[in-house]
Amino acid sequence: MLFHVKMTVNLPVDMNTELATRLKADEKAFSQRLQDQGKWRHLWRIAGLYANYSVFDVDSVQELHDLLMQLPLYPYMAIEVTAMCRHPSSIREDDR
Numbered sequence: 001m002l003f004h005v006k007m008t009v010n011l012p013v014d015m016n017t018e019l020a021t022r023l024k025a026d027e028k029a030f031s032q033r034l035q036d037q038g039k040w041r042h043l044w045r046i047a048g049l050y051a052n053y054s055v056f057d058v059d060s061v062q063e064l065h066d067l068l069m070q071l072p073l074y075p076y077m078a079i080e081v082t083a084m085c086r087h088p089s090s091i092r093e094d095d096r
């Protein structure tokens, strides 16, 4: 199942710099693990914003929910999820 996910990060302006640096490093490691596993298919920066557009390929809504809850930056994110399915005009046979 494919999901488009918009993540907008809002770190408090007075957040301790070391904590912010650690959370970002943990987020990077977590996301790269999921990218390696093929679960986090796309990760794009939204130009001009501390936000990203991502595409997740997971087995269930529950799996997506559980992964998003584990994001180290989750407490500081606004997340919008859109379910996607195959477009009948797509020429990409590997799209599901």
Ligand SMILES: O=C(O)CC1=CCC(=O)O1
Binding pocket: 007, 009, 027, 028, 029, 031, 043, 050, 051, 052, 073
């Ligand atoms: O910087 C972001 O958009 C938040 C984020 C998601 C994965 C990652 O490494 O950073």
